[in-house]
Amino acid sequence: MSISTEVKRKLWASSGGYCGKPDCHRDLFPFFESSEITNIEELAHIIGQSENGPRGDNELPINQRDEFDNIILLCPTCHSTVDKNPHLFPDDTIKQWKKNHMESIKNLFHVPKFNSREEARKYLRPIFAENKMIFDKYGPHSENARNKQMETELMWGKFAIQKLLPNNRIIESAIEQNQDLLQNNEFGLFIEFKLHREGFEYNKISGDVNSAVPTFPIGLENIFQ
Numbered sequence: 001m002s003i004s005t006e007v008k009r010k011l012w013a014s015s016g017g018y019c020g021k022p023d024c025h026r027d028l029f030p031f032f033e034s035s036e037i038t039n040i041e042e043l044a045h046i047i048g049q050s051e052n053g054p055r056g057d058n059e060l061p062i063n064q065r066d067e068f069d070n071i072i073l074l075c076p077t078c079h080s081t082v083d084k085n086p087h088l089f090p091d092d093t094i095k096q097w098k099k100n101h102m103e104s105i106k107n108l109f110h111v112p113k114f115n116s117r118e119e120a121r122k123y124l125r126p127i128f129a130e131n132k133m134i135f136d137k138y139g140p141h142s143e144n145a146r147n148k149q150m151e152t153e154l155m156w157g158k159f160a161i162q163k164l165l166p167n168n169r170i171i172e173s174a175i176e177q178n179q180d181l182l183q184n185n186e187f188g189l190f191i192e193f194k195l196h197r198e199g200f201e202y203n204k205i206s207g208d209v210n211s212a213v214p215t216f217p218i219g220l221e222n223i224f225q
Contacts, residue, residue: 003043003066009205011043011073016105017161019075020097021082026075027162044074044082046094054086072098108166111174120178121224127167128221134159135216160204168197181224192217 019026048056049065060070072094074082082089114120136142138156145152175182175190182190192214199213 003071007066007068007071008043009202010068011071012205013165013201014102014105015073016108016166018073018101019078020072020101021074021078022097022100024075024078026078028073028075044072044079044094046070046072046091046098054083055091058091109169109173111170111177114178114181117181117224120174120181124171124174124224127171131164131167132221134163157204160200165201165204168200172197175223178224186223189217189220189223193220 015028017028019028045053045065046055047058047060047065047070048054050056050062064070082094111123114123134156138144138152138159140156142152145156172194175193179187179190193216196214196216199210203209203213
């Protein structure tokens, strides 16, 4: 058994890239960057992957223990702590951590309902500006990428996960919440962006880069103009 790419992607997205232990919440990007979190051993099973594992004496079938509901993203320190002390951290406790953490991340992307296109445009403007700045400075076609390829790729990966992915989710949520303000020609643009957001997120989280992912749709930054 192994944790599928789809489950890993969903785990990262639902956790926001932060440790799920409530008194920790460390940024997990440095651990992925340094390859400390690269495989099944660093994705924490709530109920042990085997019957002899931490909290493993459970009715949950072995073939379901690598599924999303039984995995939580933890930093290596917290993962070690909860697995070495299963009597202090029962499965119900860890499940509640995960539920609370996911709710907190979900609330980050809650956006208001606007009364006008101008209000929606003002809300999105700084988010689009931050994304553009990151792309222009560290993106694959930037001057830095041509002159300092390795260093720029590292920064691009870091900012893509820490900034672009959450920003893209906020953009999608804001447009979705206020789609009654869209003009007819903007609906198609929004659908293009949703496809781009999903594909870009998949590439950055799974590491299985698919060149068929749509690029950021030209003109989206002017939506609600």
